[in-house]
Amino acid sequence: MRVVVGAGSCGLAAGADSLIRELKSRDLGSDTVLEITGCVGMCYLEPIIDIYDDCGELHRFTQVKVKDLDTILEHFNEDACNKFRIAEDDERILGKQVRIVLRNCGVINPESIDDYIASGGYTALERCVKEMSPEQVIDVIKESGLRGRGGAGFPTWFKWNAARNAKGKDKFMICNADEGDPGAFMDRSILEGDPHALLEGMLIGAYSMGAETCMIYVRAEYPLAIKRLKIAIEQAKERGYLGKNVLGVEGLNFEMIIRAGAGAFVCGEETALIASLEGERGMPRLKPPFPAERGYFQQPTNINNVETLANVPYIIAKGPEAFTKYGTEKSPGTKVFALTGKIKKGGLVEIPMGTPLKDIIYDIGGGIKDDREFKGVQMGGPSGGCIPASLMDTPVDYENITKTGAIVGSGGMVVMDDSTCMVEMARFFLDFTCEESCGKCTYCRLGTKRILEILERITAGEGREDDIELLEEICPKVMDGSLCGLGQTAPNPVLTTIKYFRDEFEAHLDGRCPAKVCQPLIHYHINEKCTGCTICARNCPVGAIEGALKEDHIIDQDMCTKCGICFQKCNFDAIDLLEGAYVWQE
Amino acid sequence: MEASQQKVVAEQLDLSLIDPVLQENSGHKGSAIAILQEAQEIYGYLPIEVLEKISEVTQEPLAKLYGVATFYTQFRMKPVGKHLIMLCQGTACHVMGADRVQQAIEDELKIENGETTEDGVFTLMTVACLGCCSLAPVMMIDGETYASLTSDSVRKILRNMRKESDA
Structure with a gap:
């Protein structure tokens, strides 16, 4: 039997670390193995424990607490555990997705290269370096129509080809893992859940353009991702995927370096990222020359995003048709989205390009939290825009989203309801x-x-x-x-x-905030439901509420800072949040 | 008063701690940021004396190092408290009420963003995104992530940490 705990950043934040500590302290028996895995994408159900019984069948348990562990471990295949089991509804959500990039996330142990190899890992790299010329590799990526998943959607093959044709002493393959869009975390999930897929994608790219040095520029805010990348690099070195004469091919050398980004959103721009790698302030440079000609220390350089590269081993291993059968003609394949905000079932979802927005929000995301009124969805982060509820039939692909004024960007989707201004x-x-x-x-x-x-x-x-x-x-x-x-x-x-x-x-x-968010344009008022319980007065940080026990309370509007604590604390629905500033009435 | 305090700090600084880092990176082009990161890891912030030493050894102008250090949000020019609170201000956290959480922290600790409590226990810093958007609002203290925060829960967490640090 295998007990697998979801140990991505989100799982750990939701309590997976205490589960792991507890499990490690127990004697699980010699026939039971304890493992960890990355994020399966259903963050709202974390912490998740998967139990594979001796027949290999999966039993998945969600929102597991330490006190439930006994029952789950002993009775995992019995009805007694049904209340902990994943709901059918939630399982269906996974079924609606097409998982190419996230194929291994939440399935394999990210700290084990054997797990990655057992799932077919590194066969694509082996095929490339042993059976294909660099040009053939670029052709396959061209046929697949893979476009950059970091924001702009530029064809990946074109960049690889330009770097291949550029003249230079050394060439550099760089991965931009400085996920800057506040509201997107698919790259973190891949780095934490399937780091070898990224390494393999990078090495294939490096082979196609003739680069020896690969660099991963990763956010310093992602300590777990950095740790798992370091483990993966060490393992890949031991197995001969990195180093001199890779896979026995004479003269084929790869080196992999991790550089922690120091926190600057502008470094998502490739010339700024290069400046940062060179140890400078991350300020963009004029293009042309493009990085493919003169990039890192004036050498030909190619930069791809994490999700883009994680697609590469799949495309090489399964053929471009396996990729183009999903998505649209101009935007083939899948895209991972981070579904967050006022949504019932938030997390990471991977869907074919061209899926209508409303399918993502209602079928996969389960609709709006607390069934409030849906206002819109913000896509593309600070570079994107808000798409209103009236345009929810829009298919999600590069062209159609750009038409709305937003962008696909790196895939952040922050859902907003009527309480968002x-x-x-x-x-x-x-x-x-x-x-x-x-x-x-x-x-x-x-x-x-x-x-x-x-x-x-x-x-x-x-x-x-x-x-x-x-x-x-x-x-x-x-x-x-x-x-x-x-x-x-x-x-x-x-x-x-x-x-x-x-x-x-x-x-x-006009002096009103319809969502009742902007503090100068709202006010609070105590209505006749007040029972005089004094909870609001006791919690008001500025002492703006007056009233004796069991008597009506009143807010001093001049003193009130509109922090809203009274509104949250009241148990009797006796505090109204009203549009517009308070107007004195004689 | 202030000058003498600074002197004391300078005397306490063990500048030799940075030697292995400088040696390791010697001759590597473009390693300024990596060196600064390691220096901050050692000293908790970037004291000007350390910047001066890095400049001396690497031959990078001090002005350039200072420019780099102040460009990136990761680098701090002042010491931080025992516990560094990194409060996420990403889009998802913002939509889910990170402002109210920040207000609660500031009220509880009587500091504002970027400041350290008088007893040197807590420093509050807002950051762009911690990547735990589905669990918003979140904060990270000493590498541990705290999820689905409310004004009440964040006060409780801070009070517990303070108790532990007093004990």
């Missing part, structure tokens, strides 16, 4: 891009600051009559006047919210 969301993203602008281009450096100031005064209830028009005037200028993707896309969240939610902007200028 869209103006405030736009302010949130501009706060981020303004902070992250490297400062090189004036329009980006000052433009994002000006846009942010306008959004701040609108959400503070101090908006001016022509502020919306002013935003519409500044935004395109920032896009035109910026060198790299950060500045060119930073206004997207503002423009899409104005396009689809203009009424919310206008309401703010």
Whole structure:
């Protein structure tokens, strides 16, 4: 029997570490093996324990607590355990996905190269270096139509080919694992759950372009990913997939280096990433020359994203048809999305390109949390935009999402309901891009600051009559006047919210926040349901609530900071959250 | 007063701790960030004396090292408390109410973002994204992730940690 605990960052955060500690402290018997695995994607069900019985059949248990372990371990194949078992509904969600990139995540032990090899790993690399010429490898990737999964959707084969044809002493294969979009975590999940797939994809790419040195630029905020990558690299060295004369092929040498990123969103831009690898401030450079010609220390360099590279071994091993049978003509294959926010079943989902948005949100995500009203979904993070509920039939592929004004980006999908203020969301993203602008281009450096100031005064209830028009005037200028993707896309969240939610902007200028979020544009009021229990008065941090026990309470509107604690604490529904600032009545 | 305090700190700094790192990276092009990361790992932040030494050994101008150190959010120029609270301000956390959690931490510890408590136990820093978006709002303290935070739960966690640190 095998007991497998989901030990990705999210599983560990949900309590998997205490389960592992408990299991390790027990004597499970000589016929029982304890293992770990990566994230299966159903973060809302963590911690998850999979038990494979002696016939190899899987029994999956969700939201497991330490106190339930006894019952589960002893009676895993009996009815007594049914309440811990994964619900059919949740199992169906997995069935609706097509898992190419995440094929091994949540299945194999990421710290075991044997597990990866047993699942067919490294056969693609072996085939490439022994049976295929570099040109043939590039041709297969071309046939598959694989496009960059990091944001822009540029054809992968084209970049590899350009780096192959470029002249230079050394060539470099770089993986951008500096997942910067706040709201996306598919790369982390791959790094933690299937690190060898990334290594294999990189080595295939390196072989095709004639590079010896591979570098992984990974976020320092992902310590578990770095740890598992280091383990994977050591194992690959021992087995001869890295080092000199790889797989016995004379003169084929690969070296793999990990570099921890130091935290700068702009380093998602490839020339800025290269500057950072060179030990400089991560500021973008003018293109051309493109990195394929002159990149890392002026040598031909190719940069791919984690998810893109994790697709590569599958495409080589199964053939391009196995990839193109999913997705659309222009966007073949699958894409992993991080479904988060006001959604019932949040997590990672991998679906064929072209799947309509509403299928992802309702069929896979289970709909909106607490069945509130669905307002929209934010795609593409700070470079993307908000797609309103009315456009939920849009197929998710590069072309159709771009038409809405958002972008597929790295695959963040943050779901929003009627309690999310869209103006405030736009302010949130501009706060981020303004902070992250490297400062090189004036329009980006000052433009994002000006846009942010306008959004701040609108959400503070101090908006001016022509502020919306002013935003519409500044935004395109920032896009035109910026060198790299950060500045060119930073206004997207503002423009899409104005396009689809203009009424919310206008309401703010009228002194109302319809979502009741912006503090200067709301107020709290105690209604007649008040029983005088005093819980609100006792919890008010500024002492703005007055009233004796068993008597009506009242909020001092001048003192109230609108923190909302009374609203959360009240057990009698006696506090109303109202639109607009409080108006004195005689 | 302040100058003499700084001097004490400088005297306590063991600049030789960085030697193995400098030796290991000697002759490697573009290793400035890696060296700074290791230096921060050793000292908890980047004291100016350490930057001066790195500059001396690597022949990188001090101004450049300072420029790099202040460009990236990871690097800190001031010492941090015993426990570093990294509060996620990613999109999912924001939508799920990270602002209220931040307010609760700031009220509880009487510090603002980027500051350290007077007793040197906690430092609060907001970060862009910890990648645990489905469990939002989240924070990471000393490498451990705390999920689905509320104003109440975050206060409880901090009080427990303070108790442990007092004990």
